[in-house]
Amino acid sequence: MSMLLRADDSDARRVQKLSKISEVLISRVDRLEESRGSAWSTFQAAAALEQEIKARTRDLEKAMADLSERNRELAVARAHAEEANRSKTRFLRAASHDLLQPLSAAKLFLSALSDTQLDPLQQELTGRLAGAFESVEELMHAVLDISRLDSQRIEFQLKPVHLSELFRRLAIEYAPMAESKGLRLSFAPTSAIVESDPTFLRRIAQNLVSNALKYTDKGGVLVGVRRRGGRAWLEVLDTGIGIAAPDRARIFDEFQRVGREGGAPGMGLGLSIVRRACAKLGHRIALDSEPGRGTVFRVSLPTVTPETERGLYEPNQNSSSLRGRVVLVIENDTAMRRAYQLILVERLGMVARIAGGIAEALALTGEEPPDMIIADYNLDNDENGLQAIRELRAAVHQMVPAIIISARRDPEIHRAGLEMDVPVLEKPVRPEDLQSMLRSMIT
Known part of the structure; x- marks a missing residue:
């Protein structure tokens, strides 16, 4: 009987031990299962996140490509707009010469007409014509000024101004x-x-x-x-x-x-x-x-x-008289040449030599230099007034006083004129401004 009891106790202890081992093993298995589930979830989450990142990357790349295309389109549109603005400015500059040339001649003719004997009605008409010309001149200069100021490539020449x-x-x-x-x-x-x-x-x-x-x-x-x-x-x-x-x-x-x-x-x-x-x-x-x-x-x-x-x-209204002074006029427009002749000869009493270009001006000058030169900037055959003044001065070996008349409101012309000590008058020319400048040159 005692032997049977010992065998039972041994079996019970063995069973108990095996139960504990089983519980430990089951606990380990559970933990392993839990760990395996967490890792799998993490892996699945990582895989899903990777797919999301890939999708977002594709969307971003597409957006960047679209943005680059839009930037290219904007750059092209801006280039077209700037070129159109430059073309407008070039057109206005070119057109201004053709428009201001007859306007300048008309103002000089009108000024010469006002010096003649007129009845009251004629005086009123010339006054109204003068006012109309002033309005046209003001509007044209305003349009040209606004065009230049709106240009993105305008260059200012900053310098001391008295x-x-x-x-x-x-x-x-x-x-x-x-x-x-x-x-x-x-x-x-x-x-x-x-x-x-x-x-x-x-x-x-x-x-x-x-x-x-x-x-x-x-x-x-x-x-x-x-x-x-x-x-x-x-x-x-x-x-x-x-x-x-x-x-x-x-x-x-x-x-x-x-x-x-x-x-x-x-x-x-x-x-x-x-x-x-x-x-x-x-x-x-x-x-x-x-x-x-x-x-x-x-x-x-x-x-x-x-x-x-x-x-x-x-x-200074008491400066030296212009009467009898010799002035060489270089102007390629027939109407302007006649207008200068009326103002310079009939009103101011000067001796005017009229030339259409550089060669003719050199022929008229010979070895006797004029007292002064009036030259239009735009001449025929790609010549310009500054070039004419330079060649005439070289021919007579004297710094003959000179004036440039220009319809182009271009700072480059003013800068080149300053370098040659040649003032620039802009068209349409006011007879009073021309007379005042001629007097100041003589003084």
Whole structure:
């Protein structure tokens, strides 16, 4: 019996031990199964993520390809637009010569006509014709200015500009306009020298003075310079109709005019040109105005070393007489040649030699140099006025004073003229400007 009991206890212990081993093994198997399931899930998740990444990569590559195609299309469109803009500018430059040539001749003929005996009706008609020509000239110059300022490839020639000289030219140019309206046009004395593009700074000042005179019925216009914070502020003050606060922003837009209907003439482009030019040159513009009391426009300009103060400039009307002086005119247009002859000979009493090109001018000159030369820039056979002046000076071995007349508003022509000490007058030529420049050359 005892032996049987020991055998039972041994079996029980064996069974118990085997049970524990089984439990341990089952636990390990369960853990392995759990681990295997987690790894499989991870593997499946990784595989799914990889597919998602591949899909997103394909989408991104397609989007990048589409973007590259759009960028190419935009680049092509931009190139076409820039070329179209350049073509427009080239066309306007080319057309301006053909348009301004007859206009310039017509103005000179009209000026010569006004010097003859006219009855009251004829005087009225010539006055109205002169006004019409001025309007056409103003509009053409405005269109050309806006075209150039809108060009992305415009180049400015920044250099010192003597504001006293600018004021002198403005005084001569706008005195008739002020006198016709019974207004005072005054220029305060200044010795300020500023840095700007001379051509466009003059256009800015011209438009501001012209605008002030147009919108002023009584009193006058004062142009001066105020120094503030190391800068010179070009100021144009008038006693005109003024500008209401709501209108002060829109007056710089194209074709905007304020005030009474039928009042000031013009197309409303002057201040638009001022805004564009100031923005391109980095010149700040400001205005103050009170309706019924007048307006002041201010343009901020960087200064250069100032000169000694000088008094108010008065145009020199007592310069040496032009009568009897010999002037050589080089002009390929028949109407312009006749117009120059009427102004130079009939009005100014000069001796005019007229040539159509360089060879003819050299033949007329011989060994006796003229007192001065007037040359159109665009001549036949790919010649130009600067080339003609250069060859004539070389032929007579003298720096004969000369003027270039040009319908092209091109800074390159002005720069080349400055290098040769040859001023440039732009068409259509005002007889008063031509006479003033000829007198200054003699002086």
